[in-house]
Amino acid sequence: xxxxxxxxxxxxxxxxxxxxxxxxxxxxxxxxxxxxxxxxxxxxxxxxxxxxxxxxxxxxxxxxxxxxxxxxxxxxxxxxxxxxxxxxxxxxxxxxxxxxxxxxxxxxxxxxxxxxxxxxxxxxxxxxxxxxxxxxxxxxxxxxxxxxxxxxxxxxxxxxxxxxxxxxxxxxxxxxxxxxxxxxxxxxxxxxxxxxxxxxxxxxxxxxxxxxxxxxxxxxxxxxxxxxxxxxxxxxxxxxxxxxxxxxxxxxxxxxxxxxxxxxxxxxxxxxxxxxxxxxxxxxxxxxxxxxx
Amino acid sequence: xxxxxxxxxxxxxxxxxxxxxxxxxxxxxxxxxxxxxxxxxxxxxxxxxxxxxxxxxxxxxxxxxxxxxxxxxxxxxxxxxxxxxxxxxxxxxxxxxxxxxxxxxxxxxxxxxxxxxxxxxxxxxxxxxxxxxxxxxxxxxxxxxxxxxxxxxxxxxxxxxx
Numbered sequence: 001x002x003x004x005x006x007x008x009x010x011x012x013x014x015x016x017x018x019x020x021x022x023x024x025x026x027x028x029x030x031x032x033x034x035x036x037x038x039x040x041x042x043x044x045x046x047x048x049x050x051x052x053x054x055x056x057x058x059x060x061x062x063x064x065x066x067x068x069x070x071x072x073x074x075x076x077x078x079x080x081x082x083x084x085x086x087x088x089x090x091x092x093x094x095x096x097x098x099x100x101x102x103x104x105x106x107x108x109x110x111x112x113x114x115x116x117x118x119x120x121x122x123x124x125x126x127x128x129x130x131x132x133x134x135x136x137x138x139x140x141x142x143x144x145x146x147x148x149x150x151x152x153x154x155x156x157x158x159x160x161x162x163x164x165x166x167x168x169x170x171x172x173x174x175x176x177x178x179x180x181x182x183x184x185x186x187x188x189x190x191x192x193x194x195x196x197x198x199x200x201x202x203x204x205x206x207x208x209x210x211x212x213x214x215x216x217x218x219x220x221x222x223x224x225x226x227x228x229x230x231x232x233x234x235x236x237x238x239x240x241x242x243x244x245x246x247x248x249x250x251x252x253x254x255x256x257x258x259x260x261x262x263x264x265x266x267x268x269x270x271x272x273x274x275x276x277x278x279x280x281x282x283x284x285x286x287x288x289x290x291x292x293x
Numbered sequence: 294x295x296x297x298x299x300x301x302x303x304x305x306x307x308x309x310x311x312x313x314x315x316x317x318x319x320x321x322x323x324x325x326x327x328x329x330x331x332x333x334x335x336x337x338x339x340x341x342x343x344x345x346x347x348x349x350x351x352x353x354x355x356x357x358x359x360x361x362x363x364x365x366x367x368x369x370x371x372x373x374x375x376x377x378x379x380x381x382x383x384x385x386x387x388x389x390x391x392x393x394x395x396x397x398x399x400x401x402x403x404x405x406x407x408x409x410x411x412x413x414x415x416x417x418x419x420x421x422x423x424x425x426x427x428x429x430x431x432x433x434x435x436x437x438x439x440x441x442x443x444x445x446x447x448x449x450x451x452x453x454x455x
Contacts, residue, residue: 106448240318245449247431251395
């Protein structure tokens with residue numbers, strides 16, 4: 001079948017990828033100011049999934065020889081230092097990783113960016129309700145990066161996506177993820193995992209990306225994080241920040257109950273708090289005119 | 294132009310010829326539309342949660358976010374723009390309130406939003422003449438001031454009217 005995608009196709013596409021940031025110009029503006037602080041850079045970088053990925057990749061690259069992977073952006077930037085971070089940013093080209101329309105998903109420009117940002121805040125809020133100790137910072141990053149696979153997957157998926165909703169409606173597949181697997185041979189979570197591995201993300205993030213729709217299948221030590229990303233993803237779709245024709249078309253994994261103490265009231269609080277933070281972030285990044293549809 | 298685009302928690306109304314009131318991508322949120330066919334006055338509110346009591350501060354800052362405050366505020370706005378106080382002749386519709394697949398009671402905020410909107414409409418002496426609620430897909434909704442037409446669209450599903 002022509003529309004089927006192989007891992008080889010995906011790897012070839014990943015190897016051609018630049019790491020792109022939607023906030024490069026904003027960051028350049030800040031750095032043009034002689035008085036800028038490291039915190040100014042941190043505040044921009046942490047809302048930019050691609051740049052976060054690049055900074056984490058840099059700090060965890062073999063050249064630094066760290067014994068333990070650094071998964072928190074603040075620590076990564078502190079460790080790398082201002083100038084290395086600036087070098088990373090400057091070496092970046094104009095970014096479309098999260099802003100490019102997602103062809104196969106009929107996702108508008110910036111839809112992935114809005115979705116990921118909302119999911120990041122939601123995942124972080126969900127993490128506050130964890131039944132066991134849980135690193136909030138990591139949940140934010142996992143939420144921000146969970147759907148990166150769509151960037152590479154979308155152009156391939158375009159050929160087969162037309163049948164996806166019909167298959168779900170007729171009940172021959174359980175949800176959109178299953179439709180991707182049946183129609184294309186693999187799904188966006190698997191593609192995201194390949195990207196995360198290629199960029200040498202810390203393992204918890206790789207696993208959260210791979211299992212963000214199927215957290216019950218994640219290895220136990222990464223499962224809470226995978227659930228946080230899963231629930232953040234769900235919250236983003238519920239809030240209308242979806243990535244196109246797959247909005248609300250994924251199964252909720254009710255196994256989260258074992259890891260998070262959520263009630264209808266706390267979920268409402270999560271959505272409310274996320275909405276406030278999301279709007280602040282969009283405003284502070286001066287992206288309002290770009291992301292407002 | 295004179296179109297009104299509503300974000301989450303916003304409400305607004307227009308009677309400018311050729312204008313529309315529109316909101317994008319309702320997931321579990323609900324939009325209530327009100328239309329006065331004599332005045333060609335079109336109004337809409339985009340509510341996200343059923344009850345304002347969960348956060349008093351936010352409810353003061355953005356009352357339209359909550360069904361129990363947002364729907365009466367939309368009606369007040371319609372009255373301010375000329376609609377009869379008892380809402381006679383007003384055409385009310387509701388849309389949205391979708392659910393995630395396999396959602397449990399906790400996650401079924403869409404359903405709770407729909408019920409909360411119906412309850413507050415009831416207390417205002419109104420009821421929706423048409424609704425497109427529930428299911429597992431988002432909805433972008435437009436209400437046209439000239440005709441009162443309500444159109445709904447969703448990526449991958451095209452456009453329809455209610």
